Every structure is written in structure tokens, then in C-alpha cells.
Amino acid sequence: KIKLKHGSHREGKRTDAIMQKWRGNGLGQFIHWGLYAIPGGEWNGKQYNGAAEWIRSWNEMPKPAYDSLIYKFNPVNFNADQWAAIAKDMGARYVTITTKHHDGFCLWPSKYTSYTVANSPWKKDIMKPLVDAYDKAGIDVILYFSIMDWNHPGWRYDIKTRADSIAFEGFKKFTRNQLIELLTMYPKAKGLWFDGTWDKSWIKQAKFADELEAEMRKLRPGLIIGSRFRADEYGKRHFDSNNVLMGDYEQGWERKLPNTIADVHGNDWDCVMTIPENQWGYNKAWKGHIKTSTELIEMTAKAVSLGGNFVLNFGPKGDGSIRDQEKRLALEIGDWMKVNNEAIYNCGYSGLEKQDWGYSTKKTRIDKIYMVVFNIPVSGAYRVKLPAKTAIAKSYLLADQNQVLKVEEVHTNEYFVYANPASQSKPFVIVLETKKKERSGENNYDKAK
Numbered sequence: 001k002i003k004l005k006h007g008s009h010r011e012g013k014r015t016d017a018i019m020q021k022w023r024g025n026g027l028g029q030f031i032h033w034g035l036y037a038i039p040g041g042e043w044n045g046k047q048y049n050g051a052a053e054w055i056r057s058w059n060e061m062p063k064p065a066y067d068s069l070i071y072k073f074n075p076v077n078f079n080a081d082q083w084a085a086i087a088k089d090m091g092a093r094y095v096t097i098t099t100k101h102h103d104g105f106c107l108w109p110s111k112y113t114s115y116t117v118a119n120s121p122w123k124k125d126i127m128k129p130l131v132d133a134y135d136k137a138g139i140d141v142i143l144y145f146s147i148m149d150w151n152h153p154g155w156r157y158d159i160k161t162r163a164d165s166i167a168f169e170g171f172k173k174f175t176r177n178q179l180i181e182l183l184t185m186y187p188k189a190k191g192l193w194f195d196g197t198w199d200k201s202w203i204k205q206a207k208f209a210d211e212l213e214a215e216m217r218k219l220r221p222g223l224i225i226g227s228r229f230r231a232d233e234y235g236k237r238h239f240d241s242n243n244v245l246m247g248d249y250e251q252g253w254e255r256k257l258p259n260t261i262a263d264v265h266g267n268d269w270d271c272v273m274t275i276p277e278n279q280w281g282y283n284k285a286w287k288g289h290i291k292t293s294t295e296l297i298e299m300t301a302k303a304v305s306l307g308g309n310f311v312l313n314f315g316p317k318g319d320g321s322i323r324d325q326e327k328r329l330a331l332e333i334g335d336w337m338k339v340n341n342e343a344i345y346n347c348g349y350s351g352l353e354k355q356d357w358g359y360s361t362k363k364t365r366i367d368k369i370y371m372v373v374f375n376i377p378v379s380g381a382y383r384v385k386l387p388a389k390t391a392i393a394k395s396y397l398l399a400d401q402n403q404v405l406k407v408e409e410v411h412t413n414e415y416f417v418y419a420n421p422a423s424q425s426k427p428f429v430i431v432l433e434t435k436k437k438e439r440s441g442e443n444n445y446d447k448a449k
């Protein structure tokens with residue numbers, strides 16, 4: 001083990017109630033909203049090929065033209081309760097909302113910069129109505145914050161000269177001030193989701209970031225901070241120089257999912273996912289493959305089966321409305337969740353071997369296993385291998401618990417569960433209630449003693 005001053009300060013999963021609630025959330029909503037939603041990936045009639053929230057970095061987009069979008073921010077169709085209702089209908093149990101993306105525009109009236117909603121035609125705070133609406137809907141709020149800030153004069157990609165380091169000192173103070181300001185103005189927020197922390201300038205701030213994380217945790221006990229916030233003193237990110245996870249959960253799964261339990265190293269984690277291939281902010285033209293609700297439900301089940309959460313991104317339009325395709329997907333996912341959320345909420349890795357029919361999840365400390373089926377076997381037989389000394393007491397469809405299913409032990413601790421689902425077009429869940437296996441040869445007399 002390398003002696004570290006600014007590495008991870010905790011090994012293993014957090015066991016407190018706030019983190020246990022986060023762990024059991026299963027499904028979340030991400031909101032990317034800001035000035036980038038106004039151009040929506042297009043400028044001067046030309047389409048930007050990158051992600052819409054990065055349009056400021058496009059050569060075709062003059063930086064002053066982007067920066068003056070603040071004078072166009074007037075989302076007359078913004079309705080925080082409607083956004084929260086969409087998340088509620090989808091079955092999301094937490095939401096991560098951009099307070100400030102890389103462009104530096106603040107959705108809250110920060111005292112530390114003029115580049116905020118307060119100086120837009122809208123004038124009003126956006127974060128407060130959002131935090132309150134989601135909180136009222138019973139949905140936990142996590143605040144997304146980009147360290148990289150293209151608008152702040154003190155931002156640097158690296159610290160090369162004395163002038164850089166003087167400028168960056170000012171930037172560090174500004175960053176700390178904004179984070180303390182956010183935690184103070186929105187005390188209901190359960191955590192922070194950091195982004196924009198990969199540049200050398202920030203990676204060199206191991207001591208500062210470590211102390212800032214400690215200050216935030218002291219100000220807000222139980223605050224949830226992921227692995228992307230800070231590097232250790234050797235520049236190691238996500239995992240420190242002793243390969244211990246930084247922060248409370250792994251933030252490495254952006255637009256991709258782990259494949260096996262080995263990939264997650266026994267840590268908490270979330271996967272953040274876009275509906276199109278790679279657009280977080282609103283883009284007028286969604287190109288390429290748009291994920292279907294069945295695909296997104298499968299990703300949710302896969303994430304939960306590997307002990308993580310699945311966080312689906314929505315990119316509201318510049319006027320504050322939500323696009324129809326996103327509303328429809330939220331409802332389709334929500335319809336499935338209404339029937340099957342017992343296999344998702346407060347569930348995790350079942351310990352069972354992966355089978356072709358789909359993913360298995362398990363509630364902690366309850367002898368129930370959920371087989372979330374995406375691939376129906378021609379045989380109608382669903383193979384499941386149980387650990388030794390475990391048997392199946394009963395099996396039924398989660399959607400219709402009166403439909404008790406036939407179970408056959410085909411090899412030691414290997415069973416076929418027979419099911420013919422009503423609809424072949426939607427994923428469904430088979431429940432296994434398990435019990436201790438009767439020791440073979442045990443008789444009632446022995447048990448009676």
C-alpha cells in the first residue's frame with residue numbers, strides 16, 4: 001500500500017441510511033438544461049456533429065455568439081412540476097440536474113458570477129422550483145456541477161506559468177464559493193454529481209479538492225459524492241494509487257454498462273445514459289439509433305442486476321418544454337415499472353450465474369429472486385442455478401401471482417422453471433421464493449427432535 005494523504009478516505013460501501021436509499025433507487029432521471037438548449041445543436045442553419053451541450057466548442061460557433069445566448073434565456077414553457085411528474089410517471093426515484101455545465105451558465109442566481117439566470121430575461125431562480133418540485137414528488141435530488149467552466153476568466157486547462165497559477169487560485173476560490181453556495185441554498189439536495197474534472201489543472205489540486213470535499217461533507221453530513229470529483233496526489237482518478245474507489249460510488253459508466261459483476265469491484269455505481277447515441281443537451285435533430293423503452297428497461301434491469309443504478313437523461317428544449325419522444329418513453333418505462341418495480345427497487349446482485357433469458361435481481365436479506373426476462377426460450381423452460389442448500393419454495397409471475405409456475409430440478413441445484421408469458425412483446429418477471437434445502441435423507445422424525 002502506498003502512503004496517501006489525498007487518496008480515498010473510506011474502503012467498501014457506505015452503510016448509512018442515506019446511501020442505502022441511494023443504492024436501492026434503481027432508476028433515476030438526468031436533466032441536462034442550459035443555454036445550449038436554445039441553439040439545440042444547430043447554428044446558422046448548420047448542424048453541429050458533436051453533443052449539443054458542447055456546441056460552444058464548435059469553430060462554427062463564435063464564442064461571443066454563444067455567450068450572449070444568456071440574453072435569449074426566457075423559458076416561457078418551463079414547468080418544474082411537469083418535469084417532476086414525468087420522472088414520477090417513469091418510476092424514477094432520484095434526479096440529477098445540471099446546475100452549471102461546462103459553459104459556466106448558472107441555473108441559480110449565484111453571487112459569484114454575473115453569468116446566471118438572474119441576468120437573463122427570465123431573471124428567476126430555476127434550481128429552487130426544480131428542487132422543490134422533485135422533492136414534493138418524493139424524488140431525491142442530486143446536483144450536477146461542472147468544475148471546468150469556460151466562462152470564468154480564471155479557468156485553465158493546465159497550470160504552466162506563474163500567471164496561470166495566480167489565475168487558477170482565483171478560480172479555485174470561485175469554485176469552492178459556488179459549491180458552498182449550492183449546498184446552502186438547496187439543503188434538500190442529497191448529493192453532487194461532478195463532471196469536467198479530467199484536465200491537468202484540476203488533477204493537480206489533490207490537496208485543495210480533498211479539503212473541499214471534507215468541507216462539503218462537514219457542511220452536509222451524508223452528502224453523496226462520486227468518484228469523478230477529485231484525483232489523489234499522484235493524479236489517479238476514480239480509483240486512488242492503492243486502487244481504492246474515490247468518493248461514495250463509481251461514476252465511470254457514462255453511456256456504457258458493466259458486463260459482469262467483476263467489472264464493478266464490489267462498489268456502488270451509477271450508469272448515466274442518453275436516449276440518442278450521444279446527446280445530453282437538447283438537440284433538434286436526433287440522429288442515429290434512438291433507444292426504445294424495451295432497450296432502456298433492459299439496461300435498467302442489467303444495471304440493477306449488477307448492483308448499480310440506471311440514470312436516464314432528458315434534454316428539455318430552450319423554452320422549457322420536454323420533447324414528445326422523451327415524454328412517450330417515460331410513460332412506456334413507467335407502465336412497465338408500475339407492474340414490475342419490485343424487481344428493481346431495493347434490489348441488487350443476486351449472486352446467480354447469468355442465464356440467456358435475461359437478468360436476475362435480489363432484494364437484500366429477503367429470500368426472493370426476480371428473473372427479469374428479455375429473451376423467451378423456445379423450450380418455455382427458464383434455467384436457473386441456485387447455490388447449494390437453497391431450493392425453490394414457490395415460483396410465480398410477478399404480474400400475476402396466482403399463476404404458480406411448474407419447477408423441475410434437472411440437476412443438483414439446477415432447475416427449469418416453466419412459464420408461458422401472456423405477452424411475448426414485453427419483458428416480464430418470474431419470482432422465485434427460495435428456502436433452505438431439505439438435507440437429502442432427512443426425515444420428519446429427525447426434524448421433530
Ligand SMILES: Cc1ccc([C@@H]2N[C@@H](C)[C@@H](O)[C@H]2O)cc1
Binds near residue numbers: 051054195196
Ligand atoms: C468527452 C466528454 C466530456 C464531457 C462529457 C459530459 N458528461 C456528460 C454527463 C455530459 O454532461 C457531457 O457533456 C461527455 C464526454
